[in-house]
Every structure is written in C-alpha cells, then in structure tokens.
Amino acid sequence: MRSFLLALRTSRRCYSAAHKAIKLAQQQDLEQDILAWESLLAPEETAARDAVRAWVDARFxxxxxxxHRRGAFPRDLIPELAELGVFGASLQGYGCAGxxxxxxxxxxxxxxxxxxxxxxxxxVQGSLVMxxxxAFGSPEQRERWLPALAQGKLIGCFALTESSAGSDPAAMAATARRDGDAYMLEGEKAWITNAPIADLAVVFAxxxxxxxxxxAFVVERGPGLEVHSVEGKLSLRASPTGNILLAAARGALLPGSGGLKSALQCLTQAREGIAWGVTGAAMDCFEAALDYGAHRQVFGRPLASRQLFQERLATMAQSIVTxxxxSLHFGRLKDQGRLTPVQVSLHKRHNVAAARRVASDARAMLGANGIIDTNKVMRHLMNLESxxxxxxxxxVHALAVGRALTGISAFS
Structure with a gap:
C-alpha cells in the first residue's frame, strides 16, 4: 500500500516545497490514508503483509x-516462497499457515x-490444488500430498478448462473410467497455469x-500425461502456462468431490485471492505514477503540481481504496462463514476492472516512459488483461450478479 493515499498538497507559489513534501512522504513509506486503513487490520494481518512485502521488494x-522478458518464472525462488508460508496459507494443518x-x-x-x-x-498452488x-481428499491423500505442496517440494496445477469448455465447464469432454483402484483419464485441458512445472495435476473429468x-482426480506427472507450453504470450509472461494431453493417464479419485460444484468451490477460493491481489498491482502502478510526477519537470514545475495529474491521482486512489x-468487508464475511458466491463474483469483477483502469491511467501518465518494461506499469497492464x-x-461474473438481482438466469 505504501504511499498511494498521500495527500498531494501543492501551492501555486511554492512548487519546490510540494516536490520535497512528496519525496519525503515516499521516503517515509507512510499510509497517511483517508480511511485510516491500518486501524482496520489486526497485528497478525499486517505482520503477514509486511513480511511478504519485504520479500517481494528484496528478492522478487x-x-x-x-x-518477464524471458517468459520464465524464477523457480529457484519457490523454496523461499514456501519458507514464507504462502502455499496454502489459509488452510489448517499439514504444515500450512492457517x-x-x-x-x-x-x-x-x-x-x-x-x-x-x-x-x-x-x-493455483494453494486455493485450487491444495x-x-x-476439501475432497481422503486422510491418506491429504497426508501424502499436502505437506509436500506446502513445502514447495511439489508444484501442482488445476486442470478444469478445455479449449471448448471455459465459461461453460459442463461442456468438458475429458473422461475417466475405473481401472481397479484407480481411474484412467482421457482428454485435453487448455490454458493451465503451472502445468509446465507441475509435479501433479488436479484434473476434472x-x-x-x-x-x-x-x-476430481490427482494425476501425477508420468506416463499418459503430456504437457505442451503455451508460447508467444504477451501477458502473464512469467507465469508458466500449458496445455495438457491425457492419454490413459492414471489418476487417484478425490472421494469427496462430486459434480461441478466441487470445481466451483475451489474457484471461489481462488477468486477471492485474485480480487485482493489485483489491488496490489494497482498500488504499484499508482506509486510509479506518483513518483514519476514528483520528478518529471514540465514547463519548470513538477508534473505532480498540475491539476489534471492530481485529478488522475485522486481518481486512482479512490478506485484503490474502494x-x-x-476486500476487507468480504474477507471478514469469509472468516465468519457468511461469504456467498455472488459476492465473490461482485468482488472479482469490481476489483479487476478497477485495477485495469488504474494501470491504464498510470501508463498514460508516464507518457512514452510508460511503455518501457523497467517502468513496470505496462507489464502490470498486460497482466491484468489476462x-x-x-x-x-x-x-460471466456480471451475469452471476445479474441473476442474483433479478432472479432470472441468463445462462440458459
């Protein structure tokens, strides 16, 4: 969060003082926020945030x-992520942070x-695979896989989407047939995050x-499971993405799974994390724009002293705090067991759209510098498109909210 709610107090007669004030506020890394955001969080919540923030700044x-340029995730950082406790962080037991x-x-x-x-x-590792x-595995399956996933010794992927079954997962063509105490899976899955580096896949068939x-089945990497990396991505370039071919792949049934509701339950968990996450990208873009405005001189004055620039900053900050x-409201509801799927749809839809606008505005505010990858806002903007x-x-999330508002489904 850092400096995105800092008040930019400028004076027509003292632009240099405003410039110094902006620089000082950034150096102090304060949250002089209108909402008193810190007062809304528990000490353990800010501690978790600050630990991850420090690691991201120092290591990532x-x-x-x-x-991003290479299109490859720095896999040597995975053990450090596990040490931070971010894999399956909201789960209880099995080495998870809880x-x-x-x-x-x-x-x-x-x-x-x-x-x-x-x-x-x-x-994907925590909210989907783990x-x-x-939720659906036997006690033996949990003991077998969860500790290793929490420790980053195993990486998983979540194979639900198919090339012709995305928004309509019921149209999936992948099948499973019983073969003794296991199942043999056939089919193809598309656009699967983590697939190229995964040791196992949670596959729906x-x-x-x-x-x-x-x-749902757990299929470990081996005979019958083939992964082809998706090449040429312009977005999420550092995220390993692949298509999976299943040809008599041996899988272990997660006995508690049943129907598409099992997959949707996992997606609900992940969508909450996404809705929180995109605000971090928006914050980073805001800070880049604020810093640029503080240092860029236009007609002898800091760009941040200009009315239109300040108006854009105010609008961006408004989107971020909203x-x-x-997120905080829905997070508290989730901890109370009161969060509903339609609220998750509202959350994901609102926050992603807001972050996308912030990133786009930041790109424009940086001018030509906004398209250089070292200035990061274009990278965030391209990622948010995905x-x-x-x-x-x-x-689809709009239709989910619309169904709740009208009582009429537009899906059928």
Missing part, C-alpha cells in the same frame, strides 16, 4: 523484469504487487460409469 522485484482470510488476501495483494505471475503461482485435496458425473474496503478474463470473465 529485482528479477521480474528479466523473468491465516485468516484477510491476512491471506493481504499476502495475495503483496505478491501481485510484484507481478500477477507470482500471485498466480501461489494462488484446497481441492484438503466425467466418469463414464457414473452417468457422466464430474469428479477495492480495499470491498486476469480480467481468467477464473470467470468480467461478463
């Missing part, structure tokens, strides 16, 4: 530009302040001898 931020939903959300915020690829890696095993009922308040689409498009 210096490497993300090169990782954080509150708000603390977990703040962690996602700080990870995405580094890059959406970083938050995506951790979100949550599925934790229709079971032939259960009238096509959708169940997103934060929504986040706007994945785990439920903006339009």
């Amino acid at each position: 931020a210096p490497r993300i530009t090169e990782a 954080m509150s939903s708000v603390a977990y959300g703040l962690v996602m915020q700080e990870l995405e302040r580094g890059d959406s690829a970083l938050r995506s890696l951790c979100s 949550h599925a095993i934790h 229709k079971v032939a001898d259960e009238d096509g009922r959708v169940r 997103s934060q308040l929504m 986040v706007y689409t994945y785990e439920g498009t903006d339009d």
Whole structure:
C-alpha cells in the first residue's frame, strides 16, 4: 500500500516545497490514508503483509523484469516462497499457515504487487490444488500430498478448462473410467497455469460409469500425461502456462468431490485471492505514477503540481481504496462463514476492472516512459488483461450478479 493515499498538497507559489513534501512522504513509506486503513487490520494481518512485502521488494522485484522478458518464472525462488508460508496459507494443518482470510488476501495483494505471475503461482498452488485435496481428499491423500505442496517440494496445477469448455465447464469432454483402484483419464485441458512445472495435476473429468458425473482426480506427472507450453504470450509472461494431453493417464479419485460444484468451490477460493491481489498491482502502478510526477519537470514545475495529474491521482486512489474496503468487508464475511458466491463474483469483477483502469491511467501518465518494461506499469497492464478474463470473465461474473438481482438466469 505504501504511499498511494498521500495527500498531494501543492501551492501555486511554492512548487519546490510540494516536490520535497512528496519525496519525503515516499521516503517515509507512510499510509497517511483517508480511511485510516491500518486501524482496520489486526497485528497478525499486517505482520503477514509486511513480511511478504519485504520479500517481494528484496528478492522478487529485482528479477521480474528479466523473468518477464524471458517468459520464465524464477523457480529457484519457490523454496523461499514456501519458507514464507504462502502455499496454502489459509488452510489448517499439514504444515500450512492457517491465516485468516484477510491476512491471506493481504499476502495475495503483496505478491501481485510484484507481478500477477507470482500471485498466480501461489494462488493455483494453494486455493485450487491444495484446497481441492484438503476439501475432497481422503486422510491418506491429504497426508501424502499436502505437506509436500506446502513445502514447495511439489508444484501442482488445476486442470478444469478445455479449449471448448471455459465459461461453460459442463461442456468438458475429458473422461475417466475405473481401472481397479484407480481411474484412467482421457482428454485435453487448455490454458493451465503451472502445468509446465507441475509435479501433479488436479484434473476434472466425467466418469463414464457414473452417468457422466464430474469428479476430481490427482494425476501425477508420468506416463499418459503430456504437457505442451503455451508460447508467444504477451501477458502473464512469467507465469508458466500449458496445455495438457491425457492419454490413459492414471489418476487417484478425490472421494469427496462430486459434480461441478466441487470445481466451483475451489474457484471461489481462488477468486477471492485474485480480487485482493489485483489491488496490489494497482498500488504499484499508482506509486510509479506518483513518483514519476514528483520528478518529471514540465514547463519548470513538477508534473505532480498540475491539476489534471492530481485529478488522475485522486481518481486512482479512490478506485484503490474502494477495492480495499470491498476486500476487507468480504474477507471478514469469509472468516465468519457468511461469504456467498455472488459476492465473490461482485468482488472479482469490481476489483479487476478497477485495477485495469488504474494501470491504464498510470501508463498514460508516464507518457512514452510508460511503455518501457523497467517502468513496470505496462507489464502490470498486460497482466491484468489476462486476469480480467481468467477464473470467470468480467461478463460471466456480471451475469452471476445479474441473476442474483433479478432472479432470472441468463445462462440458459
């Protein structure tokens, strides 16, 4: 969060003083925020946030530009992420941190302040893969996989989407048939985050001898599972993405899974993390614009002294704090067991759209400098184009909210 709510007090007669005030405020790393945000958080929540923020600044931020250029995640950092406790951070037991939903959300915020690829890696690992095993797995399956996933010794991916079954997962074609004490899976999955580096996949498929009922399976990397990396991405370049081919791949049924509701339950967990996370990207873009305005001289004055620049900063800050308040409210509801799927749709849709606008404005405010990858705002903007689409498009979430408001479904 840092300096995004700092008041920019300028005077027509004293621009140099305003410039110094901005610089001092940035150096102090204060939250002189209109909302008194810190007072709304518990000590353990701010501690989790600050620990991840410090790690991102020290270990990840210096490497993300090169990782983005190369299109490869710095995998040597995975053990450090595990040491931070970010894998499965909201789960209880099995070496997981057991954080509150708000603390977990703040962690996602700080990870995405580094890059959406970083938050995506951790979100898929924890909210999708580990949550599925934790919620639907047998005690033996939990003991077998969860500790290793929490320690980063295993990386997982979540294979639900297919090329012709994205927003409509019920249209999936992947199948599973029983073979002794296991199942043999056939089919293809598309756009799977973490797939190229994953040791195992949580795969959703229709079971032939259960009238096509959708169940979840853990498929470990090996015979019958083939991964092809998606090349040429302009967005989420540091996030490993792949397509999966299943050809008589042996899978272990997660016995508690049943129907698409199991997959949607996992997606609900992940979407909350996304809604928190994108605000971190917006904050990073805001700070870049604020810093640029403080140092860029235009007609003998700091750019930040200009009315239009300040108006844009105020609008960006307004979007960010609105997103934060929504996240905090829904986080508290989640901790109380009162959060509903439609609220998650509202949350994800609002915050991603807000972050996208902030990133776009920051790009424009930096002028030509905004398209250089070392200035990061274009990287965030390109990433947010993907986040706007994945785990439920903006339009699909709008229809989910619309159904709740009208009582009429537009899906059928």
